[in-house]
Amino acid sequence: xxxxxxxxxxxxxxxxxxxxxxxxxxxxxxxxxxxxxxxxxxxxxxxxxxxxxxxxxxxxxxxxxxxxxxxxxxxxxxxxxxxxxxxxxxxxxxxxxxxxxxxxxxxxxxxxxxxxxxxxxxxxxxxxxxxxxxxxxxxxxxxxxxxxxxxxxxxxxxxxxxxxxxxxxxxxxxxxxxxxxxxxxxxxxxxxxxxxxxxxxxxxxxxxxxxxxxxxxxxxxxxxxxxxxxxxxxxxxxxxxxxxxxxxxxxxxxxxxxxxxxxxxxxxxxxxxxxxxxxxxxxxxxxxxxxxxxxxxxxxxxxxxxxxxxxxxxxxxxxxxxxxxxxxxxxxxxxxxxxxxxxxxxxxxxxxxxxxxxxxxxxxxxxxxxxxxxxxxxxxxxxxxxxxxxxxxxxxxxxxxxxxxxxxxxxxxxxxxxxxxxxxxxxxxxxxxxxxxxxx
Amino acid sequence: xxxxxxxxxxxxxxxxxxxxxxxxxxxxxxxxxxxxxxxxxxxxxxxxxxxxxxxxxxxxxxxxxxxxxxxxxxxxxxxxxxxxxxxxxxxxxxxxxxxxxxxxxxxxxxxxxxxxxxxxxxxxxxxxxxxxxxxxxxxxxxxxxxxxxxxxxxxxxxxxxxxxxxxxxxxxxxxxxxxxxxxxxxxxxxxxxxxxxxxxxxxxxxxxxxxxxxxxxxxxxxxxxxxxxxxxxxxxxxxxxxxxxxxxxxxxxxxxxxxxxxxxxxxxxxxxxx
Numbered sequence: 001x002x003x004x005x006x007x008x009x010x011x012x013x014x015x016x017x018x019x020x021x022x023x024x025x026x027x028x029x030x031x032x033x034x035x036x037x038x039x040x041x042x043x044x045x046x047x048x049x050x051x052x053x054x055x056x057x058x059x060x061x062x063x064x065x066x067x068x069x070x071x072x073x074x075x076x077x078x079x080x081x082x083x084x085x086x087x088x089x090x091x092x093x094x095x096x097x098x099x100x101x102x103x104x105x106x107x108x109x110x111x112x113x114x115x116x117x118x119x120x121x122x123x124x125x126x127x128x129x130x131x132x133x134x135x136x137x138x139x140x141x142x143x144x145x146x147x148x149x150x151x152x153x154x155x156x157x158x159x160x161x162x163x164x165x166x167x168x169x170x171x172x173x174x175x176x177x178x179x180x181x182x183x184x185x186x187x188x189x190x191x192x193x194x195x196x197x198x199x200x201x202x203x204x205x206x207x208x209x210x211x212x213x214x215x216x217x218x219x220x221x222x223x224x225x226x227x228x229x230x231x232x233x234x235x236x237x238x239x240x241x242x243x244x245x246x247x248x249x250x251x252x253x254x255x256x257x258x259x260x261x262x263x264x265x266x267x268x269x270x271x272x273x274x275x276x277x278x279x280x281x282x283x284x285x286x287x288x289x290x291x292x293x294x295x296x297x298x299x300x301x302x303x304x305x306x307x308x309x310x311x312x313x314x315x316x317x318x319x320x321x322x323x324x325x326x327x328x329x330x331x332x333x334x335x336x337x338x339x340x341x342x343x344x345x346x347x348x349x350x351x352x353x354x355x356x357x358x359x360x361x362x363x364x365x366x367x368x369x370x371x372x373x374x375x376x377x378x379x380x381x382x383x384x385x386x387x388x389x390x391x392x393x394x395x396x397x398x399x400x401x402x403x404x405x406x407x408x409x410x411x412x413x414x415x416x417x418x419x420x421x422x423x424x425x426x427x428x429x430x431x432x433x434x435x436x437x438x439x440x
Numbered sequence: 441x442x443x444x445x446x447x448x449x450x451x452x453x454x455x456x457x458x459x460x461x462x463x464x465x466x467x468x469x470x471x472x473x474x475x476x477x478x479x480x481x482x483x484x485x486x487x488x489x490x491x492x493x494x495x496x497x498x499x500x501x502x503x504x505x506x507x508x509x510x511x512x513x514x515x516x517x518x519x520x521x522x523x524x525x526x527x528x529x530x531x532x533x534x535x536x537x538x539x540x541x542x543x544x545x546x547x548x549x550x551x552x553x554x555x556x557x558x559x560x561x562x563x564x565x566x567x568x569x570x571x572x573x574x575x576x577x578x579x580x581x582x583x584x585x586x587x588x589x590x591x592x593x594x595x596x597x598x599x600x601x602x603x604x605x606x607x608x609x610x611x612x613x614x615x616x617x618x619x620x621x622x623x624x625x626x627x628x629x630x631x632x633x634x635x636x637x638x639x640x641x642x643x644x645x646x647x648x649x650x651x652x653x654x655x656x657x658x659x660x661x662x663x664x665x666x667x668x669x670x671x672x673x674x675x676x677x678x679x680x681x682x683x684x685x686x687x688x689x690x691x692x693x694x695x696x697x698x699x700x701x702x703x704x705x706x707x708x709x710x711x712x713x714x
Contacts (some may be wrong), residue, residue, distance in 0.1 A: 161585035183545030191550045209568050270457075278465045285690035285696075288648040289667070292674035292682050297485045375558045376648040387561065391652070394564030401562050410557040417556070 049086035051109040058105025071142035087112025123154030185316035227398035250309035258317030266325025305377035324358025498680035522581025534593025584645035585638030596630025632704030643693035
């Protein structure tokens with residue numbers, strides 16, 4: 001392989017990305033080029049670790065051995081990915097993983113010792129590369145810090161494991177090189193341009209009544225808004241806060257009541273046979289049809305809105321939790337019972353963790369429908385809140401404020417779903433780690 | 441023999457329990473609502489809800505009322521209009537997004553930033569935009585189903601195994617063949633699921649849209665529909681009719697979803713065998 005091509009490949013890989021060109025060329029001279037057929041094993045766990053590998057084309061399956069406490073022991077490597085890093089670790093001269101080619105694969109291999117020797121000549125570059133190796137091992141291969149701690153360093157300054165920032169920057173730069181961001185911008189551009197041109201430039205028949213792009217944004221960011229609502233007015237934040245507070249109360253109640261109900265519905269057959277039919281009879285009634293009844297039942301303007309929001313979330317949470325319990329393999333409960341677990345212990349140790357993934361799916365749906373019915377509730381009744389802003393702006397003919405309300409609603413709604421998703425992923429990570437360690 | 445099985449089915453333990461549960465529920469409801477006239481004590485919440493027997497009486501009186509059936513007709517019409525428009529635009533758009541990467545890259549992010557805005561937040565904007573109230577309600581209904589259908593179609597088409605494409609291409613099928621024999625059958629189940637969910641959302645949205653545009657706009661009589669019927673009953677103080685309206689919408693939504701499910705399993709017969 002040509003030196004230039006090797007340099008280009010090295011530049012695409014995470015550890016070598018920032019290395020100056022002259023050092024890269026020296027590294028490229030160490031590289032040897034190899035190709036493997038589908039199904040070939042490059043090395044087994046425990047083999048002597050001599051070389052570092054970089055995938056040029058194809059795909060390699062990388063399976064870390066049990067006992068290294070990786071969170072995700074399996075990983076598929078593609079062009080630009082680096083593996084076989086055990087060869088540059090200190091006090092680690094055997095392979096930690098088994099690697100198999102999934103298709104015809106071409107790669108370059110670099111002798112670990114020669115690489116280390118080369119870095120001894122340029123220690124600053126070496127330290128950067130090695131700290132990026134450590135980050136990669138930690139984040140990409142999800143190995144705990146002890147393994148990454150074996151990465152050697154060359155200058156007197158002690159090397160610390162780089163934060164995730166390096167990796168984020170790397171991913172960002174990769175993303176910027178793909179067509180995705182530019183297509184995305186084109187999409188947004190077309191959307192905004194359509195809005196701008198149809199309403200404010202061409203003044204097409206029906207469109208001319210709509211609030212225009214510049215009108216809305218001027219109003220939104222104006223210090224002295226014509227219709228009294230912009231990012232500088234305290235009312236704006238008061239409306240957001242009122243809506244968010246309603247969502248928080250309703251979501252909290254729905255989770256606290258819905259999850260246990262769902263768990264019991266799935267767990268006890270008798271309980272389900274008595275309760276579920278009532279649940280199912282009430283469910284086809286749309287949440288929004290409850291509005292007048294809710295106003296009758298709960299006097300005042302605040303409780304009906306919260307009740308509607310709660311009801312929507314409650315159905316989603318309870319149903320998904322029940323579904324989660326039903327999908328748990330019966331043999332887990334039987335095994336627990338065989339080992340002498342009491343009913344309560346089975347519930348605590350088998351049912352609850354087993355239903356977790358479904359509970360979180362349910363919570364994600366639940367936050368979505370909560371916003372959906374909150375808006376309806378606020379539009380029909382209630383004082384303050386974003387739905388109320390949208391509706392009153394319509395009746396008071398403050399058209400730009402309608403759009404400000406809609407956009408704000410979209411942003412707040414998106415952020416809240418993202419928060420639930422992140423929280424779910426965080427909890428699931430614990431679960432995935434447990435699954436991965438389960439084989440030990 | 442058949443009758444025996446039917447009786448066994450009817451009087452199975454779970455059916456019996458379901459019937460008991462619903463009767464207990466209705467009895468508690470009746471007790472709660474009537475407790476004011478019977479015991480002179482109004483329990484919180486349930487005390488303000490009309491009793492089931494009163495609801496039945498009100499319902500019976502409404503059965504001969506053409507205005508009531510007119511509401512059914514109008515709501516169903518709006519749901520169907522919005523729903524079919526969503527299918528007609530959503531399915532081709534979703535399929536095209538799944539097939540063409542560049543198109544997907546342009547449209548999907550824009551689609552994603554519009555999606556978190558709840559359909560009902562569009563009601564005022566849509567009233568301003570569309571010339572008639574009918575069209576604006578249909579548009580909001582359309583939005584409700586549209587997002588769900590598109591997301592489901594894209595998800596379904598993206599989860600197709602690449603090997604299916606490769607094998608079809610290696611056996612010399614044209615672009616159209618790949619679409620007709622691979623993409624379409626593989627996405628049909630998710631189209632069915634998306635439509636069923638979308639249908640549920642459509643009923644939710646239509647009710648609210650009718651309430652908001654009827655209740656807020658004050659154009660009495662012109663709106664119609666079951667959502668308007670409920671709102672009108674509330675404003676007019678005939679509280680039994682609110683519950684009648686709620687149950688009617690529940691029944692209508694249930695029938696629509698069941699029909700759609702039947703239709704879906706007719707189009708995807710291979711799923712039944714599993």
